[in-house]
Amino acid sequence: MYTFGIDIGSTTSKCVVMEDGQNIVGTSLLVGGIGTRSPELAVSQALENAGVTWDDLTATAATGYGRNRYEGADYNVSELSCHGLGAHHTFPTVRTIIDIGGQDAKVISLDEKGRMNNFLMNDKCAAGTGRFLDVMANILVVPVDEFAQYCEKSVNPAQISSTCTVFAESEVISQLANGVEMEDLIAGICSSVAVRVGNLAKRINIVPDVCMSGGVAQNAGVRNALSRSIGQPILFSPQAQLFGAIGAALYAYQKQVKK
Amino acid sequence: MNKQELLACFHEAVADPRKLMDKYLAEGRKVVLTAPVYTPEEIIHSMGMVPMGVWGADVQINEAKKYFPAFICTIMQSIVELGIKGVYDGASAIVIPSLCDSLKVIGQNWKYAVKGIPFIAMTYPQNRKPAFGHTFTKAGYEYVIRGLEEATGLKFDDEKLAESIEVYNAHNAAMRALVPALAAHSEITCAQRSDIFKSAFFMRKEEHTALVNELLAVLEAEAPAEDKIRIMTSGILADAPGLLEILDDNGMQIVCDDVAAESRQYRTDAPAEGETALDRLASKFCAMDNCSVLYDVEKKRVDKIVSDAKAAKAKGVLVVLTKFCDPEEFDYPLIKRACAEAEIPCVLIEVDRQMVNYEQARTAIETFKDLL
Known part of the structure; x- marks a missing residue:
């Protein structure tokens, strides 16, 4: 069938x-x-x-x-x-799914049989979504799928303190003007998404195993930062999207x- | 009237409250606007006027933004917007209570933004249970009475208030009886249920009570319909047509509520005893509980939500959070935790008075349905 x-x-x-x-x-x-x-x-x-x-x-x-x-x-x-x-x-062992899509982020909790028992959605806000990364990629003129390579080279990730995408955009431009290295800036951007979504995930009881789904799952920079943020390894499949x-x-x- | 005719009456009042207001004015009655959450409508009624609830509307907010910061309750903003645009023209006054920080702000802004409708403040005490709370509440009501007398030229009479209290207590009883009756009749949609509650703010209480009692009699005579997905709602407002449509599309049935604009209004009667009718009315406020804007260090409201949901056999609780409503936001984590402990699924959706697109709410509600 x-x-x-x-x-x-x-x-x-x-x-x-x-x-x-x-x-x-x-x-x-x-x-x-x-x-x-x-x-x-x-x-x-x-x-x-x-x-x-x-x-x-x-x-x-x-x-x-x-x-x-x-x-x-x-x-x-x-x-x-x-x-x-x-x-x-x-x-089959996954209990917590973090889905970061183009315009929203969601956390889904499954029981041991794979039945959904709780979920959370982010607010209507571009921060912590693929849209945030797209906006930043446009400013930096670096494709999103190259973010992971830059993150690997980062020594001192920049702090992106603004939650709002619009304000963060200004902040990134200021950091560029101040000469912050591209790899540190990109690592900071990935970390910003990860911290925001990680905090959303922490509002639900994070039970391992944890995996990511959605387009942003392909981004190892965000994935690794998210893993650090929630203190759990994150399972990854190339089919996550x-x-x-x-x-x-x-x-x-x-x-x-x-x- | 049959059921559909009665439901059409409620809907008509909700669809065009201005039409009702014009009718009252044409009949020579004065209309006084009452802002959320609790306003001493009985006083207004006893002075021969028609209290009409103003809980804002789903409108584009433009003019009111001059008077408010961006991140403030849109119920408040839309009330001022409608005031500025003349939607309430002809009203003799507006009574605005002081039950949350946003409400405290709106009165001062109203004075500058809406010139033709005098603002009367109703200042409630934070601590309403001790004797001084009663004294404070009564003094607040006396201030409202002076304001109404000044604005309208009409005089307050305590004996008339006693009669109005009976009218309001009878309405409360009808509205309380409505909740289980509707829970047994799932053919009445979430949108129609909302119409019944919302129309209570616009219709004269005697008329509304008569219609509700007529509906109760019709429902009593009919066999209960088969259950849909039984849920409880909680929040300040849950009247957005877009939201209600999604609930109906997903086969949901509101079997009880903890909504400020719905059942919370009708839980408490003015007591039969009291030195004066005004004392009885003050006692009513002091006896009220289980609401986010009524100070309660023990947060008994949270347990009530769980026990009400269980009693009504609700499969889940839908928290409809009005954006930037601090009192409701403070309570939500406690509600969520209590529901989890009671193994009652609880989901939050945020709404405001400017929502155009409900797709995110649709996704949350469809997932909630899958969860249930």
Whole structure:
């Protein structure tokens, strides 16, 4: 049985085709989320990668910020539930998931059977999200995916004291003007996100194992800083950004099995 | 009237309170505005006027920003915004209590921002339980009476107040009976439930009591509907249509509440005994409890939320936190902890009077549903 999950985020669209709720047979990840053509293209790409057609799918589920505007799915599920399912599928021992997406951050707590038992979402604020990193990357003219390399070279990470993204932007410009090294500045930026999200996570009882999901999970600079902030190692999967879509495909599978 | 007609009456009052105000004014009645959270409406009623609650509205706030810092309660800001824009024109006065720091500020700003509607302060005591708290409260009410007499030319009569207390106690009883009745009738949506409570601030109490009692009789005669997902709400306000729509979309049913604009208003009656009716009214305030703006070092409110949720068989508690509401923010960690200890899922969503996009709240509520 093939099931399909689509995660339409604020900045990216992700799709997963699963076979029998176990094996991932096709994936796609495109820049561009809600309101763009990316969801449509991501669907085609994932199906092509899996070598199946839409008609081969038994059930589909949509998640993410754009789930309610996507009309092709059989089910709509909140992204927190899907990230929980997807993370547990990848890491069966995981109990705490920290999801940093394009525009928000969430912490999900699972019980030993992988059932969600608590969650927290950040305030409507760009600080502590992928958007914060994007804004800083634009100022520094350094791609976000190179941040980790800079962090490794940092000796004396800069302090970014402003919580607000707008104020932090001014602060980073001031630090650039004062000659702070790029690697220290980038390490400080990653640390700023990590501390903010780490404090959100501390409001929930952090039970190991901990993993990250969402696009920012790819950023080792933030991941390592977050690990230091919460005092726990963080499990990482290259598929972390697909956890929502994996969870959606699993949800669709579970619904079919229950029928 | 049948159920749908009654619900339509409540909705009509909420959809256009100005229409009701114009009707009262056309009938020759004076209207006095009452700001959150607790205002001695009985005094206004006893003087032959119509108290109308002003809890702001979901509007774009522009003019009021001249008078407030950015990070302050938008209920307060929207009240001033509506005042500046003339939405309350024709009102004889506004009574604003001093129950939180934001409320203390609004009165002073109102005097400069809204010239045509006199501001009357109602200063409540922090310590309301000792005898001096009663004396202080009564003195506050006497100040309100003087202000109302000056603003309207009408005179206060303690015997009339005794009659008004009966009207308000009867309304309280009807509103208290409403909560379990609605809990048994899940076909009444969260939005319709909100209409019933909210309309109480705009309609004359006698009329509202009659309609609520009529609805109770209709519900009593009908077989209870099948339960939806039973939740309890807590907060200052939970009346945003966008939020209520999400609750209804997700099959949720509010089976009890700890909302200041809803059940908290009706928990306490003025006692039957007292030297004067004004003493009885002061005793009512002194007896009130279980509210974030009523000082209580023991925070008994937290235990009440848990016990109410259990008694109503609520599967979870939804805390609807008005942004920048300090009293509610102080209580939230205690509520969260108490719910966790009682194994009642509790989720927080933040709202304000300027929300346009409820997607984050939708995600939180959908996840809450999955959790339940």
